[in-house]
């Protein structure tokens with residue numbers, strides 16, 4: 001029995017990295033998958049083709065999650081294409097690092113808009129649908145940095161801490177409608193986002209991880225699958241850290 005048979009899921013920011021692996025895992029587990037991308041158009045189109053082999057309904061949308069109107073249109077489009085929406089993974093995210101004194105207003109605003117406002121945008125639009133069907137699951141991608149902070153990432157840490165507060169509130173608001181909201185805080189996961197880091201810095205981090213290795217996208221996707229499935233039907237308002245023991 002596949003864990004997500006008959007469910008329809010949206011994964012934001014799935015052209016690469018963690019989002020891509022979640023979309024692949026969900027399709028493999030029987031879900032119909034809608035996913036978004038923004039700048040990586042070719043990768044988004046390639047993923048749509050790849051996932052179609054799963055035999056479930058698949059569609060990629062070019063949609064900027066940080067824009068309120070685009071998020072609302074996205075959810076409307078998904079409903080006309082798929083008829084329903086059961087699971088939303090708010091995964092889209094960016095970094096624009098810099099020490100506070102050098103951080104520009106634009107770096108701050110961009111990261112808050114893409115990482116945090118996007119979660120408000122997509123969750124607000126999708127929750128209207130889920131409230132009517134009296135079921136649903138939200139999984140929001142935070143980071144260990146949102147819990148413990150990181151020098152040079154004040155904007156990113158604030159956005160990721162904001163996701164935790166937002167999600168815990170929504171879990172309380174929507175729980176009575178059978179809508180579960182949980183957060184994943186990945187640690188250091190190998191993707192294009194972390195490929196840009198200095199290998200010496202990475203080595204130092206790996207030494208501080210109790211499991212002594214970086215995580216893989218599959219590690220996060222597996223946790224996401226658990227939270228999305230009925231195996232987690234009594235898990236709501238929680239933060240699950242996938243960080244090899246870093247936190």
Ligand SMILES: NC(=O)c1ccc[n+]([C@@H]2O[C@H](COP(=O)([O-])OP(=O)(O)OC[C@H]3O[C@@H](n4cnc5c(N)ncnc54)[C@H](OP(=O)(O)O)[C@@H]3O)[C@@H](O)[C@H]2O)c1
Nearest residue numbers: 013014015017018037038039040065092093143189191193
């Ligand atoms: N990698 C890690 O170590 C790590 C650790 C903790 C948390 N996380 C979080 O996990 C999530 C995924 O990270 P990742 O490492 O997989 O990053 P990634 O490889 O850089 O992928 C980011 C994804 O987000 C999409 N995206 C960016 N801005 C968007 C927007 N405005 N609207 C819609 N989609 C947008 C990108 O699409 P386009 O390329 O098409 O623009 C891409 O698909 C992020 O929220 C990140 O903060 C990652």
